[in-house]
Every structure is written in structure tokens, then in C-alpha cells.
Amino acid sequence: MTHSQSVVVAGIGNTLMQDDGIGVRAVRALARDYAFPPQVRLLEGGVLGLQLVYELCSAEQLLVIDAMRGEGAPGTLYRLDGDSLLKDRRTYISLHEVSIVEVLSVGEFLGLRPRVRILGVQPLEATAFGLELTPALQATLPRVVTAALQELEDMGVTVAEQRSYESPALS
Secondary structure: OHHHOOEEEEEEOOOOEHHHHHHHHHHHHHHHHEEOOOOEEEEEEEOOOHHHHHHHHOOOEEEEEEEOEOOOOOOOEEEEEHHHHHHOOOOOEOOOOOOHHHHHHHHHHOOOOOEEEEEEEOOOOOOOOEOOOOHHHHHHHHHHHHHHHHHHHHOOOOOEEOOOOOOOOOO
């Protein structure tokens, strides 16, 4: 990683609403199974709110993992970058009151401009109460984690698999 750029990996979503929690669950799996260098921060963003602007936008690079409605079948992965996201706000259909587009726009207004990558996952059910992912997204979770690791590798982050299964504290 060049000059130890700061990276935030944010899992966004409501874990009480079935597949909407895919981002949070992916970040939890990353924290459980992998060791990250000190400049990488894993963050459970929950239901995205403007209070997270500084948390998300102060990093030099930002990877957001979230449920995202598109045209694909449940479990379809979508990859977007921040520039295309801010240019065409219709691209990203958020399931939350405050979308990542709004957070990035506020961050940009404040002079905070991380290099952004979005990893979106097509949900099956994200509007009904439920504490578990649907079977379709449970089956997709390992692919989401692998895709996130690939994004991090593309950012220059070296990640090691953890042998211990004690979960580190998340932010």
C-alpha cells in the first residue's frame, strides 16, 4: 500500500431487516476471519446516517458494502465507484433514509473526498423484519467477502487469514 493510505471498510444496513444487513454481516465476517494492517478500519455503519460523514469520508479510500436494488437476481453483486455514483445518483438505489450518495456529497462539501468503491448486493427480502439473511444471501455471503478482499487487494491492502476465531472489536 503506498504510503500507508487510510482505508475504511464500512458495512451498511439494518440487521433486523433480513438481507438489508448483508453489509454489516460481511464486515463482521472480515473482522472474524482476517487480520488487517493498522491503516485499515472496519466499521459497522448500521443504517447509514449523516453522523457517519466524518467516519466514512476522512479516509483516503472507502469501501462500502451494502444491499442495493438493481435488475439482478438475489445475490447479484454490483460494483460502483464514487465518481460514477456522484455523477448519476439514480445508479445506486439505497434502502436507507440517508444514502451513501448523500453522505459522500456532504463529505465533499466539507472537503473530504475519499476514493470510493461500492460493493452492492441484490437482496431477496430487505423490508420485512427478520434477524437472519435469507438462504439466498446466506449462500452469497462468502462471495461478498471474497469480492471485498479483491477490492482491498486492488487498493493495495495486504490481508492475512486469521487462525484464531476470536472476533476483534469493531468500531
